[in-house]
Amino acid sequence: MVGYESLAWIKDKNGKEYVCPIDALKGDISDRVELNEDERRACMDVNLLIGTERW
Numbered sequence: 001m002v003g004y005e006s007l008a009w010i011k012d013k014n015g016k017e018y019v020c021p022i023d024a025l026k027g028d029i030s031d032r033v034e035l036n037e038d039e040r041r042a043c044m045d046v047n048l049l050i051g052t053e054r055w
Contacts, residue, residue: 010035010043018043 008029010018022029024042035043 009046017046019046019049020044 006022008020008022008025010020010025010029011031012018012035013033018035018040020035020039020043024039
């Protein structure tokens with residue numbers, strides 16, 4: 001079963017936030033300058049989910 005605890009929230013150098021499966025990050029859940037192409041495909045841009053407005 002996959003749950004919230006199997007996800008990581010990653011922020012890149014531009015301040016964009018992504019939600020990623022920890023497995024796709026190979027355990028590296030630190031914020032980073034950029035996600036590589038494989039990581040980006042496995043992750044979802046949080047702004048696409050909730051928009052860019054603050055709530």
